Amino acid sequence: MGAAEGSSGQAETFLNVGLSLESAGQHQRALDALDRAVALAPHLAEAHHGRGVVLAALNRNDEAVAAFRRALELNPGLPATQFNLGIALLAQSNAYEAAAAFREACLQDPADPAAQVNLGSALLACGDVDGALAASREAVRLQPDNGQAHYNLGAALCRKGDLKDGVEHLRRAAALIPEVADVHHHLGTALARGGDVDGAVKSLREALRLKPDWPEALFNLSLALRQRGELKTAIETLARAITLRPDQAEWHYQMANLAWEAGEIAYVIPACEQAVRLRSDYAEAYHLLGLGFAAVGDHERARATYERLKTLHPALAEDLLGFLQQTTSRPAPTTAGADR
Known part of the structure; x- marks a missing residue:
């Protein structure tokens, strides 16, 4: 030898x-x-x-x-190398190259549902919703009881605006893979968009039972609770989200909105100030900040906010000016009374 x-x-x-x-x-x-x-x-x-x-x-x-x-x-x-390459690339958050690898895996074995499922996942991450729809539909056809395939298909349908069919597939996914928090979270946000607030709250709470310290799920639950009129619980939930992710300008703005609706004007101003600190061109937050200053009688700071808002959003600036003029000649109210 x-x-x-x-x-x-x-x-x-x-x-x-x-x-x-x-x-x-x-x-x-x-x-x-x-x-x-x-x-x-x-x-x-x-x-x-x-x-x-x-x-x-x-x-x-x-x-x-x-x-x-x-x-x-x-x-x-x-065999299996393109598929495994795709999985490793997804682990690197390299969705575009992962999608290319999964496409090759699908060409090598068109009957492999796992390749189609992961192709759908990668295409969703790339923003190729039409491609994700096609791959996910094929995955469901090949393996009707694959929960991830239904999840991908439901997510893609919701992105296309087809909430009815999207929710149907997300419900199917939740039944097949009930231990996956992402499925319940996505179902909850889809139900909220479709007006089923009670269903949204239930699904989002299940997502948080599975993954308790999930800031995005807490934020979305707070929005659903607000829709249901549960302002106190919404504020508490959103406060937890902000504690976990204090760098989100929108969340501070939504906290200010909740405080305004609850009549807690003193809390509106610091929440808006934090929102504009994080995002200096946040016109809606400046608008609500100005309303807050005017509502507590701080007209000087309200006018300064109006001047800043004029450069960002003239229509909102005019709305603020109108409210400021209404409050200039009367004492500061204890609760808010302006529509935004």
Whole structure:
């Protein structure tokens, strides 16, 4: 036996050992064996693919992507490699390249629902809603009980404005994968958009039961509670969201809106000030800030806010000026009374 044949045989042995260890969950030992296989036979595509699988399991996604790409250079048709490359790219938040990998995986095996499901996920992340619709519909056709496929299809339909069918698929997803908080969150926001506020609150609360400190879900729940007229609970919920994510200008503005509606004018001003501190061109927040100053009788600061607002949104500035003129000649009210 020649040296080359001996090295090749040893490489195959290390490859098989590495794959067995990977199946047993012994990822570091598997990587050591696969590294030996690659060192002995650098052109063994299966060894590079195996390294990619193990590296991905170790959350070393950059290295995993490189390993999968090397495997594909050596053997472009190597089964499962495009799919696994797509998964690693999604883990890097590289949705565009992940979508390309999943497209290739779908071409290699058109009957694989997992490739279609992940293609739909990647296309949604890319903003290609029509592409996501097509991939997700095909995934549902191939595997009607795949919860992720229904979730992707429901999300894409909602983005297209088809709330009725979108909610139907999101409900199906929630029944199939009830442990996934994202599904309940998306269902809740879709129900709120469609006017089913009670359903929205129920779904958003389920999302938060599964993932308690989720700022976006808390924010959306506060909006739904506001729609239901539960201002006190909405304020408490939004305060939790802001504590977790204090850098969101819109959330501070919505807090100011809730305070205004609840008649808590003293809280309107600091919330608006924080909103415009975070976003200096936030016309709606300046408008409400000016209303707050006028409502408490601080006309000097209300007029200064009006001057700033004129450069951002003349129509809102005129509305503020009208309210300011109404309040100039009377004492400051204890509650708000202006429409915005």
